[in-house]
Amino acid sequence: MLARVIFLSFVLASGTALAQDYADGVSGAEAESLVLEAMRAAGIRDGSPMGSIRPFPACDTTPTVAPRGGDWGTAVIRCGDEWSRSMRTRTTYAPQRPAAPLRAAETTGAMVVVLKRNMESGQxxxxxxxxxxxxxxxxxxxxxxxxxxVIGRRLKSRVTAEQMVFMRHLETDWLIVQGQPVVLKINANGIQVSASGEALEAGELGDIIRVKNLQSQKVIKAIVDGKNSVSIRPNIG
Known part of the structure; x- marks a missing residue:
């Protein structure tokens, strides 16, 4: 048995399709070994075959192993033209496919942000x-x-490669978080005065939120104009 394992390793590492005795069929353990060696020879280090309960049919040569469609998530074990079987594997490897060319109708118009790859919620x-x-x-x-x-922001839904990024795809970009200190900016007769405050609400750019002036302890409404910054303007409801 040891000699046979060494022989299989040599065959797969060298890529030489030498005949092997599988007249009694290919056992689940042998099929798993074939897939594992093929994955390692292809540089896949983080995966392993999930195994097969039933043995495969007899084969008059050494079965070959290849990824299905270039994806090692499923390995295809083939005995010449006689038979082929699939075996699932555990691996995070995914093939890098070239981006599809844009259709003619998509080569005009304003330039917008699109993704280069598939991305998941939370990334x-x-x-x-x-x-x-x-x-x-x-x-x-x-x-x-x-x-x-969009750089530095997180997705709240899955977006595929070449898809435009919409506002609804992104988590809310809070410039001010409730309870954080803020800078209150007040324009009076052309002179800007700053004071320390505390945000009583979260807000995005342009939102009107309630803030507390820490000097006067008064609660007022102000417009979010930057990161941890608000401005007080007259006639804010």
Missing amino acids: MISEEDVMLAPSGSRSSPETFSRLED
């Missing part, structure tokens, strides 16, 4: 994940025209 968008592409007829006021507007 943070990095500079390497996005690019600008023509919007074609798909333009919307909820899209983004600048990469910096």
Whole structure:
């Protein structure tokens, strides 16, 4: 048995399709060994076959192993033209497929932010994940025209490669969080005066929120104009 394992390792590592005695069939353990060695030879280090309960049919040569569609999530074990069987594996490896070219209708229009790859809910968008592409007829006021507007933000839903990023895809970008200290900016006769405050509500850019002036202890309404910054303007309801 040891000699046979060494022989299988040599065959798969060298890529030489030498005949092997599988006249009695390919057992589940043998099939698992074939798949594991093929994965390792392909550079897949984090996965393993999930095994097969039933033995495979007899084969007059050494079965070959290849990923289905380039994806090692399923390995295909083949005995020439006689038979083929599939075996699921445990691996995080996914093939890198080239991006599909944009259709003619999508090569015009304003440039908008799209994803380069599939991304899941909760993932943070990095500079390497996005690019600008023509919007074609798909333009919307909820899209983004600048990469910096989405970099560093988290997705709240799954977005696929080449799909435009919409505001609804992103978690709320709070510039002010409830309970945080804020800077109160007051314009009086052309002179700006600053004071310390505390946010009583969370807010995005342009939101009107309640804040407490820590000097006077008064609760007032102000407009979010930056990170931890609000401005007080007359006639805010």
